Amino acid sequence: xxxxxxxxxxxxQFPGVLALDNVDLELIxxxxxxxxxxxxxxxxxxxxxxxxxxxxxxxxxxxxxxxVHFDNPIQSQAxxxxxxxxxxxxxxxLSIAENIFLGREPRRITGLIDWKxxxxxxxxxxxxxxxxxxxxxxxxxxxxxDLQLVEVAKALSQDFRVMIMDEPTAALSSxxxxxxxxxxxxxxxxxxxxxxxxxxxxxxxxxADRVSVLxxxxxxxxxxxEELTENKIIxxxxxxxxxxxxxxxxxxxxxxxxxxxxxxxxxGSIQDISLDLHYGExxxxxxxxxxxxxxxxxxxxxxxxxxxxxxxxxxxEVNIRNPMQALQKGLFFLxxxxxxxxxxxxxxxxxxxxxxxxxxxxxxxSRLFIARSAERQRYEEIRDALSVRAxxxxxxxxxxxxxxxxxALLGRALVSQARxxxxxxxxxxxxxxxxVEIHGLxxxxxxxxxxxxxxxxxxxELVKISDRCLVLxxxxxxxxxxxxxxxxxxxxxxxxxxxxxxxx
Amino acid sequence: MQTQASSSTTLxxxxxxxxxxxxxxxxxxxxxxxxxxxxxxxxSISNPVYVNYNNLNNIIITxxxxxxxxxxxxxAIAMGDLDLSVGSNQALSxxxxxxLLTKTSLPLTIAGTLSLGLGxxxxxxxxxxxxxxxxxxxxxxxxxxxxxAALLYTDGQSFLIMGYDNFxxxxxxxxxxxxxxxxxxxAILIIFYILLRHTPFGRHVCAIGGNEQAARAxxxxxxxxxxxxxxxxxxxxxxxxxxxxxQLLFVDGTLGAGLELxxxxxxxxxxxxxxxxxGNLPGTLLGAILIASINSALNILxxxxxxxxxxxxxxLILALTLDTIRRAVIKRVVTESVR
Numbered sequence: 001x002x003x004x005x006x007x008x009x010x011x012x013q014f015p016g017v018l019a020l021d022n023v024d025l026e027l028i029x030x031x032x033x034x035x036x037x038x039x040x041x042x043x044x045x046x047x048x049x050x051x052x053x054x055x056x057x058x059x060x061x062x063x064x065x066x067x068v069h070f071d072n073p074i075q076s077q078a079x080x081x082x083x084x085x086x087x088x089x090x091x092x093x094l095s096i097a098e099n100i101f102l103g104r105e106p107r108r109i110t111g112l113i114d115w116k117x118x119x120x121x122x123x124x125x126x127x128x129x130x131x132x133x134x135x136x137x138x139x140x141x142x143x144x145x146d147l148q149l150v151e152v153a154k155a156l157s158q159d160f161r162v163m164i165m166d167e168p169t170a171a172l173s174s175x176x177x178x179x180x181x182x183x184x185x186x187x188x189x190x191x192x193x194x195x196x197x198x199x200x201x202x203x204x205x206x207x208a209d210r211v212s213v214l215x216x217x218x219x220x221x222x223x224x225x226e227e228l229t230e231n232k233i234i235x236x237x238x239x240x241x242x243x244x245x246x247x248x249x250x251x252x253x254x255x256x257x258x259x260x261x262x263x264x265x266x267x268g269s270i271q272d273i274s275l276d277l278h279y280g281e282x283x284x285x286x287x288x289x290x291x292x293x294x295x296x297x298x299x300x301x302x303x304x305x306x307x308x309x310x311x312x313x314x315x316x317e318v319n320i321r322n323p324m325q326a327l328q329k330g331l332f333f334l335x336x337x338x339x340x341x342x343x344x345x346x347x348x349x350x351x352x353x354x355x356x357x358x359x360x361x362x363x364x365x366s367r368l369f370i371a372r373s374a375e376r377q378r379y380e381e382i383r384d385a386l387s388v389r390a391x392x393x394x395x396x397x398x399x400x401x402x403x404x405x406x407x408a409l410l411g412r413a414l415v416s417q418a419r420x421x422x423x424x425x426x427x428x429x430x431x432x433x434x435x436v437e438i439h440g441l442x443x444x445x446x447x448x449x450x451x452x453x454x455x456x457x458x459x460x461e462l463v464k465i466s467d468r469c470l471v472l473x474x475x476x477x478x479x480x481x482x483x484x485x486x487x488x489x490x491x492x493x494x495x496x497x498x499x500x501x502x503x504x
Numbered sequence: 505m506q507t508q509a510s511s512s513t514t515l516x517x518x519x520x521x522x523x524x525x526x527x528x529x530x531x532x533x534x535x536x537x538x539x540x541x542x543x544x545x546x547x548s549i550s551n552p553v554y555v556n557y558n559n560l561n562n563i564i565i566t567x568x569x570x571x572x573x574x575x576x577x578x579x580a581i582a583m584g585d586l587d588l589s590v591g592s593n594q595a596l597s598x599x600x601x602x603x604l605l606t607k608t609s610l611p612l613t614i615a616g617t618l619s620l621g622l623g624x625x626x627x628x629x630x631x632x633x634x635x636x637x638x639x640x641x642x643x644x645x646x647x648x649x650x651x652x653a654a655l656l657y658t659d660g661q662s663f664l665i666m667g668y669d670n671f672x673x674x675x676x677x678x679x680x681x682x683x684x685x686x687x688x689x690x691a692i693l694i695i696f697y698i699l700l701r702h703t704p705f706g707r708h709v710c711a712i713g714g715n716e717q718a719a720r721a722x723x724x725x726x727x728x729x730x731x732x733x734x735x736x737x738x739x740x741x742x743x744x745x746x747x748x749x750x751q752l753l754f755v756d757g758t759l760g761a762g763l764e765l766x767x768x769x770x771x772x773x774x775x776x777x778x779x780x781x782x783g784n785l786p787g788t789l790l791g792a793i794l795i796a797s798i799n800s801a802l803n804i805l806x807x808x809x810x811x812x813x814x815x816x817x818x819x820l821i822l823a824l825t826l827d828t829i830r831r832a833v834i835k836r837v838v839t840e841s842v843r
Contacts, residue, residue, distance in 0.1 A: 074723035089721045091714035093781030098707055103722045105704040112702040 001028050002065070004193045005050065005081070005162050010059035012045050012217075019045040022059070023219040025212055027162055027193035032184060034204040034225075035197045037214035038237055038459075038492070043197050044086070046214070047166050050195075051083040052076030082160035086167045086289075088147050090154075092140035097122035099139050100154050125153040130179040144268040145172050152180065163187060164195045169203060170290035181207055199288045201230050201496055215239055234492060256315060258451035259420050261300070264309030269295035271475040273309070277420070277451045282442060284466030285455040286491045292475040294336055297422050297455050301333040302326045313420070327356070332418035334409060336425050336455075338402070342409050345398035349390045350379045352397045353411045382411040386441065403434030410441060421445055421452040427461060439465050459488050471495050533775040533787035535826055536794050543797045547804070554804050561683055563796045565675065568685035569747045570766050571792035574774075575689070575696050576740030577767040578788045579733050582700065584713035584780030585639035587734060589628060590741040591763035592650035595755075597621050597745025599657050602665050602755040610670045617742050624650065625738020629731030639734075647764065655757035662756040665749060675750040685747050689789060692740060697785050699736075709733055713780025762813070765820060770795055772823040777831060795819065 003026040012020040020042045027033055037043050048054040050061065052070030060067045063079055070076040076083075090099050097118045098105075106114040122135035131149045133142070139150060152168060165184075169177045184207055187194055198204060204211060205225065212222040213236040220236055257276040264273045270292035277283050287293035298304045300311065302320040311318055313329050320326045323333065335341035344352055354375055379393050386407045390400055397405055406427070413421055426442060427435040442465050445452050456462050462469050469481040471494035479494040481487075547554035573590050580587045597617050604613040624646070631642040665671065677684040700706035708729050711719045719726060744763075749755050772778060773794060774787025798819070799812050 072723070073721060077723070089715075089718040091711045091718055091781065093710055093714040094707065098711075102707065102711055102719075103704075103724050105707065107704070112698065113704060113707065115702075 001030075003028050003062075004064060006062040007046065007050070008060050008062055010046065010049060010056045010061075012042075012049065012054060013057040019217050020049075020056070021217045023214070023217070025195075025219065025222070027195055029161075029191045029193055030188050031209045032188055032194045032196055032207050034208035034211045035195060035214065036199075036201070036204060036211060036233060036237060041214040041237070042217040043214055044166065045217075047083065047164055047195070047197065050076065050081060050162075050164060051085075052081075077158065080159065080161035081164065082155040082158045082162070083164045084151050084155045084166060084168045086170070088151055090139050090147060090150060093138060095136050095138055096126070096133065096142075096150055096153075097135035099150060100125065100135075100157050121157065122153065125157050128156075128179075128183060129153055130176060145176060148172055149176065152183075156183070160192065162193045162195070164197075166197045167199070167290065168196075169198065169200065177203070199496055201233055204233070205230070213237055234489075234496065238488065238492065257312075258314060259300075259453075260310075260312040260315075262310045262312070264296070264299060264306050264311065266292075266295055266299055266304050266306050269304075269475055270299065270472075273472075273477060275470060275477075275480075277453060279419070279449050279451045280446055281467040282446045282452045282454055282465050284462035284469035284486070285453060285472065286459060286462050286469055286495060287472035287478075288495050289457075290474070291472040291495065293455050293457075293472050294424060295475075296472065297333070297336075297424055297453070300326075300453075301331060301422055303333075327416065327418070330417075330419045332413045332416045332421050334413065334421070334423040334426060336428075338405060338409065338429070343397050343405055345396070347397060348394045349383075349388070349397050349400065349408055350375060350393040353379055353382060353408055354415060356412070356416075378415070382414055385414065386411050387437065403430035406430050406438065407434065407441075410438065413445070419450055421450055423452065423454045425456055425458070426454060427456075427458065435461075459491050462486070462491060463488055533784060533790055536773045536775070536787065536790045540790065540794045540797060543794070543801055547797075547801050551804055554801065559800060559804070563793070563800045565683050565685045565751060566799070567789075567793040567796035568683070568689035569744050569751065570763070570770055570795060571689045571789045572692055572744040572747060573741050573763055573767045574770040574788045574792050575692050575785055576737035577764075578771045578774070578776050578783040578785055579696060579700065579709060580639070580737050581768070581771050581776050581778060582713050582780060582783030583709045583730065583733050584716065585632075585730070585733075586643065586764075586768065587625075587628065587737045587741075588640065588643040588764045589624070589646035589650055590737065590744075590767055591760040592647050592654060593621060593624055593738055593741035594745040594748060594760035594763055595757055596624075596650050596654040596657065597742035598749040598755045598759050599654050599663075599757065601746045601749050602663055603657075605665065605668050605671055610668075613671070614746060617746055618739050621742020621745070622735050622739040624742075625735040626731055628738065629734035632734065633727035633730050651757070654759075658755065658757045660757060662754055665753045665755070671750055672753060673750075674747065685751070688743070688747065689792075692743070693785055693789055696736075700783055700785065705729065705732065710781055710783070713782070715781075762816070765816060766792075766795060769816060769820040769823055772827055773819065775830075777827055778824065779831065791823075 005027045007023060007025040010020050010023045011018070023042070023046060025046070035043050035046070045054060049056050052073045052075050055071070061070070062068065068079055070079070091102065094102065100122045101118050106117045108114045119135045126133065126135060126149075129149050129152060131146060131153070133146065139147065142150065148168065148170065149172070155163065168180060172180065184194055184196070196204070196208060208225050210222055210224050211228055211233065213220045213233065215237060220239070258279045259277040261273060261275045265271050273296055275283070285293050285296065295304060299306050300320070302322045302325055305321070311320065318329055320329060326333065344355070347355070376393055382388070383390065388407045388411065389404050397408060400408070410426065423442065427438045430438065439461070442452060442454060446467070454462065454465060463486050466486055469486045469491060470477060471479045471481065471491055473495055481490055481494070544555070553559060573594065577587060577590065597620060600620055601613055601617040604616050608616070628643055628646055631637050632639050674684055679687055700709065708719070708724050711722070711724060712726055712729060716726065745760070748759060770791030771788050773791035774789070775784040776782065776787060795816070798815055802812055802815060
């Protein structure tokens with residue numbers, strides 16, 4: 001059958017990264033086409049090109065046999081492509097109905113908004129989705145799952161021939177997922193083409209007709225679902241055979257833990273998480289986007305407030321409400337996004353390193369004023385320990401390479417005198433050489449009797465440095481791997497294949 | 505209908521939350537109403553002159569003039585912006601209206617002055633959207649430019665407006681006992697309310713104030729909307745200039761100093777959050793009445809006028825504190841209910 005939308009030899013080059021390399025994809029009317037791949041395989045880039053948010057470096061999109069070019073999302077929408085984004089584009093202060101019809105409000109002859117139509121049609125879509133709320137309710141009062149449904153409603157209420165769904169079920173309960181599947185079924189019967197992106201292979205087997213797999217920006221194959229098994233998809237995603245795996249749940253506690261977490265829950269992100277972290281070990285935390293991995297780390301550092309559960313440090317229960325208290329309790333936090341939460345781009349390397357440090361030993365005057373010579377000495381110690389390549393202490397941190405910025409941020413851990421390290425994505429966006437150095441540093445921290453948690457989307461990294469590895473999935477613990485069990489295959493299998501649909 | 509039974513229970517469970525929150529939204533302007541009642545009760549006991557007809561009439565007129573500017577400011581704040589040029593805009597407009605009056609008819613005077621205000625606002629908007637100057641800075645610059653223009657225009661002198669009864673009636677006329685300025689303020693309130701709540705333009709204003717990123721991703725015409733809003737703010741400031749000239753019957757280049765603070769204060773007191781995304785226009789009118797009542801009370805109690813500046817400053821800080829507390833409370837209620 002003639003495809004509605006065809007991606008032909010799409011290549012997307014970002015500075016330093018080839019995100020997509022000659023990728024082909026065909027979407028046929030009445031077909032649910034699943035797109036799978038590991039984090040960073042290029043799925044999101046491909047979707048964003050189809051949605052007009054990115055433009056391809058080379059290659060063409062073809063709709064109904066005609067080459068098309070989208071400069072922006074509006075053009076893509078006008079061509080009949082509707083997208084359910086992973087991140088929400090909703091205005092909190094507007095009502096659900098207003099959000100659904102934002103920018104294309106039906107009007108009456110008077111020019112005023114036709115509320116009857118807006119609310120009626122919104123109510124219809126919401127009912128179809130099983131969301132029992134008034135369309136007049138402000139979006140800011142909705143839960144994350146409901147927000148996701150409103151995004152779905154927004155996409156469904158448009159005129160479209162192609163529906164792209166990027167992880168549409170990440171925040172949905174199983175009943176809501178079922179409802180979404182019924183709707184996808186209707187779309188299929190109506191002759192629309194659905195591109196369905198999900199990490200949850202069980203969902204892919206439920207609804208997909210064909211599956212395309214991306215690996216490292218390359219299209220490694222498109223197969224009818226009948227030809228595939230979960231293992232086969234994982235093999236395609238990994239690029240090699242999946243070894244047999246075993247998962248042991250529950251850790252053997254050998255000594256008094258440095259950090260204990262019991263039944264920790266944060267509404268909408270993590271559920272009933274318990275873990276023990278010991279001095280001298282590196283505990284890896286793996287999990288896909290939406291697994292609650294970063295939320296767990298943020299909760300431990302007081303950036304999110306748990307609704308229930310306890311946290312113990314050295315056996316004493318603690319109540320950490322903000323990062324300042326966390327620092328006082330001896331925690332250190334390396335943020336996930338260096339640019340957003342890590343560096344102060346307009347400050348020097350030295351200032352970035354020493355901005356926040358405990359100084360109990362210093363007298364009143366040196367607390368009040370900055371002792372430049374002492375600071376410089378401290379800076380040089382750390383610079384040498386971490387081999388940060390900066391040509392002077394006064395150099396702006398934003399002029400350093402990503403790897404050196406990251407090392408400077410890790411230098412804060414040494415300054416902090418913290419004993420428990422919460423490291424998020426410690427080697428994201430750094431070159432291979434620096435990565436090796438950072439891994440060495442993390443192991444050294446453990447040897448020096450620190451307790452280290454590394455949360456990372458980089459599975460080989462976790463395999464390399466973790467003593468134990470916790471795998472999260474949909475906010476729950478999907479497995480705890482020890483020693484030789486920690487392998488890429490096992491981690492991925494835990495995170496993907498054993499994903500449950502139960503969130504609520 | 506029986507199949508609906510199970511879903512209707514979830515329906516009521518779900519809607520309990522919005523009920524609490526809806527009442528919280530009504531209480532957005534409760535603080536200002538409470539303060540207003542306190543001022544009225546205390547003053548009527550301590551000094552009956554306060555509640556006589558003339559004084560209340562004056563309060564309402566003063567409040568209406570502030571409110572007209574405040575209503576425009578509410579639109580800007582709903583969009584997440586501020587317009588600091590409204591005070592000098594009012595001064596320039598008052599001077600120009602007084603001058604036009606000597607040269608042409610009353611309707612043309614009003615039309616001309618309003619067009620000037622609109623033009624000033626549009627220029628503000630164009631500077632902000634085309635030259636990408638933050639609204640705060642662009643309108644701060646415009647505030648100084650217009651003040652200079654007003655002083656130049658009057659050559660630093662005061663001018664009396666005499667012999668134009670029609671013009672004076674913009675202030676003194678009454679319809680069914682209601683002072684004309686209040687009717688003007690109400691009319692603008694109704695127009696802006698419809699604009700903000702019932703037209704796509706108004707919804708887009710709130711969308712931009714609520715989440716500009718999402719508004720852009722949705723494909724809204726952000727620059728156009730922003731220019732139009734600043735045009736409306738400029739026009740409402742000009743209208744308040746005409747009203748002020750009609751009230752005082754004299755003009756000079758120093759009128760309207762500090763009006764921008766008053767306009768922001770009445771907006772926030774009325775329950776519009778500085779965070780943007782929504783605008784409580786009736787609240788702004790109430791806020792204006794509160795400020796006018798307090799100023800009048802201080803006058804009657806023979807408090808030196810300098811204290812009125814301090815009162816305004818305190819009120820502004822109070823209003824912002826209330827805004828922060830209100831947002832924190834709403835957030836807590838929401839996160840506790842949505843579990």
